[in-house]
Amino acid sequence: MFSHNHSFTISPLGSPGYITSTTSYYWLSSEESPALVILPAIPTDVQYILQSVISPYPSVMFAVKAGGHIAVPGFNSSNGILIDMALFNQISYDETTTFVDVGPGQIWDNVSTTLVKYYNVNVNGATTCKNVGVGGFNLGGGYGNKSNQFGLAIDNIQAIDVVLPNGDIKTVNAKSNTDLFQALKGGGNNFGIVTNWTLSTHPQSGVYSHVLNYELQYFPRLITAIMEFSKLEVPKSNVEAVFECSRDPETGIVSIGASVELYYDAPSPPAGLFDAFLAIPHSWQRLDRTWQDRQDNLPGNHQTYRFGRPNGVNDIPTTFRGRFSSVMVSHYTALLIEAAVMAAGSFMEKFASHQGFQIYVDIWPFVSTIFDNSPPSAWPHTKGNPSGPLVINFKWEGQENDAFWLPAIEAMTAGLVKIAVEQGCSTYDAAQYYNLSLDNVTASDIYRGNYTQLQTVRQKYDPDNIMGRTGGFRIPLP
Known part of the structure; x- marks a missing residue:
């Protein structure tokens, strides 16, 4: 062999x-x-x-x-x-084109750190935690704290090197094998194995990254601040509010709190932009002024922002199990945020009996112009149709507890979808987001109006259905 x-x-x-x-x-x-x-x-x-x-x-x-x-x-x-694909770890910057070639085995931390340190430029990649891989992120879509300025990660791809299922090696872009190029941007591992991404970069100055932790009693004021901020629509800014219910692995005490990052992609935000958040009493804070400092302080694979801890970051047991889920929304209402927070908190009493460790909802408002410059891709996102994930995350220990937590996150997701639709924030046929979807989601749920065309592209480039033997959200041959 x-x-x-x-x-x-x-x-x-x-x-x-x-x-x-x-x-x-x-x-x-x-x-x-x-x-x-x-x-x-x-x-x-x-x-x-x-x-x-x-x-x-x-x-x-x-x-x-x-x-x-x-x-x-x-x-x-x-x-x-x-x-x-760990050995495909290249990071090669071209100062003439300002594009960077990145291997699928790289992680975004290394890419952005290298580019900022040596060239004062950055990519539009993963920014919420460390150790997110480049390959899967690009194959799924890619939201980050620069999305309000530059769209998704897939909107910043200039070319892709791919080995097709029959072994052909191709470089595809907007002018060569355009159908395959578009299909690979958000199309998952349905069309071949990517060996290189050529990405746009953007100048990177100093930043304003202010992380604050809030206690439960201030949640109403925090939700009001989120709603006020979301109306401002400032593309260089980004606010992520994580409402977290978690069990301390040392004491077993279950508590609830929130951690918010106020981000502006320059050293100083416009006057008053974040005042509503800063006026709320907070239990801990950290202010970073450089991209490197921000990245150094992000939680890693087995860390999380933990309210009530002096440094705000605490270790998670490496044995945890879990899932991400999401509700795709065009915007937020206070009622939707309240419902998400209450849903997460409703599981607190179940942590002890089912080895729950953490449940959080990540409220992440985006500007209405987020997709105004997005080129065609596998995942449907177009000008005038803003959409972003209300992120849901469950973590627990013990395989025997899967039978409790997996149906629980499915039920919570379905309940929040219903509320989002009733609030006019979503629709039942909204395109689901690959990277944050549960096991019960189908490829047609993700690709919606692009699904049939993607089946045709699969037939063209993988007629023997070789990639059908991998995992992921499979797009079947027609």
């Missing part, structure tokens, strides 16, 4: 490389036990794997892993063959 004329690394069951690849996930619940791990290093390695290892054996299932951040098991993990 394997030739010796290639540069990929094979990690058999139990080897150090195998252990590294199969345990470096954001969630313990994402981990599976592949028969074999392969780490390709160059595009021809990927070509060989697809042509000689995957294609001839129809019963072989496989998965492609980049950063390992997506929650649903089987999406970036497999009991068959795991293709780990």
Whole structure:
């Protein structure tokens, strides 16, 4: 099956490389036990794997892993063959075009840190926590704290190097294989294996990143401040408000609080922009003035902002399980935010009996012009139709508790969708967001009006349905 004329690394069951690849996930619940791990290093390695290892054996299932951040098991993990893209970790900046080539095995922290440090430019990538992989983020869409200025991460892709399921190696862009280029932007792992992203960059100055923690008694004032801010529509600004119910792993005490980042993409925000937040009593705060300081202080894979802790960041057990979910909204109302916070808090009494660790809702208002300059892509987002995720996150311990928490997050999501629709903030046919969708979401739920066209593109580039043997939200052949 394997030739010796290639540069990929094979990690058999139990080897150090195998252990590294199969345990470096954001969630313990994402981990599976592949028969074999392969780490390709160059595009021809990927070509060989697809042509000689995957294609001839129809019963072989496989998965492609980049950063390992997506929650649903089987999406970036497999009991068959795991293709780990960690060696595709290039960061190469072109000072003439101001584009940067980035490997799918890189994480956004490294990309932005390198670009800001050496070139004073930045990318429009993941900004909420550390260790989010470039590959999956781009294949799903990509919201960040620069989205109000530059749209989604996929709106900033200039070209993509991809190995097609039949082994062909192509560079696609807006003028070459346009249908495939558009399909790869938000289309998941349905069309091949990406080996390089060519991305736009933007000048990066100093920043204003002010994180504040609030106690429960100030939630009404905080919700009012969010609503006031969302009406201002200042593209260089971003506010994320995380309302969190969590159990202290040391004391077992369950508490609720909020952590808010007030971000402005320059050293000083306009006068009064964040005054409503700053006027509310807060239990802890931190102000960063450089991008590097902000990134250094973000929570990592196994950390979280924790109210009531002196430094605001606290370790999470590495054994946690969980899921992300989201409700796609065009805007917020105070009633919708209140309902989301109350829904999260309603599970506090269940933490002890079902080893709950954390539930939060992330209220993340975007400007109405967020998609005004978005080019065509797989995921439907167009000018005049703003949409962003109300993020829901559940974490718990113990596989035996999946049976309680998975239906719980599904029910909470469905309940908030109903309220969002009633409030005029969403519709039942809103396009779901790949990177924050539950197991019960389908590809047609995600791609909506683009679904049929994407099936046609799949038939063109993967007629043998090779990528149908991977995980993820599968777009079937027509």
